[in-house]
Amino acid sequence: MIRVVLADDEPVVRFGVRAVxxxxxxxxxxxxxxxxxxxxxxVARHRPDVAVLDIRMPVLDGLDAARVIRECHPSTHTLVLTTFADDSYISRALGEGASGFVLKTGDPLEILAGVRAVASGGAYLSPLVARRVVDQLSLARPRPVARQRIAGLTVREREVLGLVGAGLSNAEIAARIHVVEGTVKVYVSTILRALGVKNRVQAAIIAHESGIIPE
Structure with missing residues (x-):
C-alpha cells in the first residue's frame, strides 16, 4: 500500500484528490x-511514501515544504499539484527536489500515475505540464542545446534517460531493457552526473527537450 500525506489549503481540492x-x-x-x-x-509523524503538495499554501508554500522534506525525510517523495498559472514556480520547484508535477485540472488518472511513479522512485510529469515546461525552457535553451547536453551519453544511457523522462521507475526500466535494477541505478547516477542535474525530474525535462521520450 502506498501511503500518502496530502496538503492543500482548499478543502474542496483535498476532497477531490482524496476521492481520486x-x-x-x-x-x-x-x-x-x-x-x-x-x-x-x-511527514515526520507518519513517514509516508509520497507527499502530495499544492504549491500555493499559507505559512509555508509547497515548494519550501518539498525542500524541507527532501532534506529531512528523503524517503518521502514529493508530487506537486500545479496549475498553468504556476509556471513561474517550475524552475524553483525543480531545484527543491520535487519528483513530479500534476495538474489540478488534468485527468484524474494522472494523479494516480504520478503518485505511483514517484513512490517507486521515478519521476512524473503530466503530459500537458511537460509540454508547457519544455516550451518555457526552450525559449532559453532550444532543443539543439538540449541535444548537445546528451551528446556525451552512450546509446544505452540515452535510452535510460528517455525512460526516466517517460516516468518509469528503476525497476520498470530494468524490466524494459532486460538488466538488473542495480545496473539501472548506476546508469541513472552516471546520467545525472554527466548532465549536471540534481534529480530525476531535471533529467526528465532534458529528455523531453531532447525529443528522446519513447512512444
Whole structure:
C-alpha cells in the first residue's frame, strides 16, 4: 500500500484528490494538511511514501515544504499539484527536489500515475505540464542545446534517460531493457552526473527537450 500525506489549503481540492486516490486500491491517504508547515510535521509523524503538495499554501508554500522534506525525510517523495498559472514556480520547484508535477485540472488518472511513479522512485510529469515546461525552457535553451547536453551519453544511457523522462521507475526500466535494477541505478547516477542535474525530474525535462521520450 502506498501511503500518502496530502496538503492543500482548499478543502474542496483535498476532497477531490482524496476521492481520486481512494479509487486506486493501492493508495491510502494517511493524513491531510492545510499548509506546508503542518505537512512537514505530518511527514515526520507518519513517514509516508509520497507527499502530495499544492504549491500555493499559507505559512509555508509547497515548494519550501518539498525542500524541507527532501532534506529531512528523503524517503518521502514529493508530487506537486500545479496549475498553468504556476509556471513561474517550475524552475524553483525543480531545484527543491520535487519528483513530479500534476495538474489540478488534468485527468484524474494522472494523479494516480504520478503518485505511483514517484513512490517507486521515478519521476512524473503530466503530459500537458511537460509540454508547457519544455516550451518555457526552450525559449532559453532550444532543443539543439538540449541535444548537445546528451551528446556525451552512450546509446544505452540515452535510452535510460528517455525512460526516466517517460516516468518509469528503476525497476520498470530494468524490466524494459532486460538488466538488473542495480545496473539501472548506476546508469541513472552516471546520467545525472554527466548532465549536471540534481534529480530525476531535471533529467526528465532534458529528455523531453531532447525529443528522446519513447512512444
Amino acid at each position: 486516490l481512494a479509487t486506486a486500491g493501492d493508495i491510502e491517504v494517511v493524513a491531510e494538511a492545510e499548509n506546508g508547515s503542518a505537512v512537514i510535521d505530518l
